[in-house]
Amino acid sequence: MGFIKTVWRGDAGLAMTYWVWGTLIALLIGAASFPLLSAQSAFLFVLYFAFVILYWIWVSVGVWRSAGKYQGKRIWATLARLGVIVGAVRSVIELGPLLGTSFS
Numbered sequence: 252m253g254f255i256k257t258v259w260r261g262d263a264g265l266a267m268t269y270w271v272w273g274t275l276i277a278l279l280i281g282a283a284s285f286p287l288l289s290a291q292s293a294f295l296f297v298l299y300f301a302f303v304i305l306y307w308i309w310v311s312v313g314v315w316r317s318a319g320k321y322q323g324k325r326i327w328a329t330l331a332r333l334g335v336i337v338g339a340v341r342s343v344i345e346l347g348p349l350l351g352t353s354f355s
Contacts, residue, residue: 259309261316265323268313269331280306307342311335 257263258272280303287295314335318328 255309258313259316261313261318261320263313263317265314265317265321265327265331268310268317269334273310273314273334277306277310307338311338 254263258268261268263272284299284303287299314331318331321328321331
């Protein structure tokens with residue numbers, strides 16, 4: 252469980268946080284949603300939805316902080332932070348109808 256704090260603090264490295272936790276693991280979590288959501292259980296949907304939101308926050312904070320500590324070319328840190336911002340805007344727009352608000 253130490254990796255949770257490591258990623259949260261931005262100490263896992265930008266590439267690891269962005270590509271492994273933010274891309275690869277996120278894709279696997281998304282793929283796991285199909286059997287969970289096909290069960291048509293409201294409880295599983297709410298549980299999965301809460302997990303995804305918490306996961307996204309955790310990864311986004313980790314990417315943002317690791318970008319601030321990144322020692323390589325600044326373009327990669329800037330693009331990573333831009334990705335977090337675009338992801339946040341996209342999430343708000345996509346969640347609007349689910350929350351009863353339309354942002355489009």
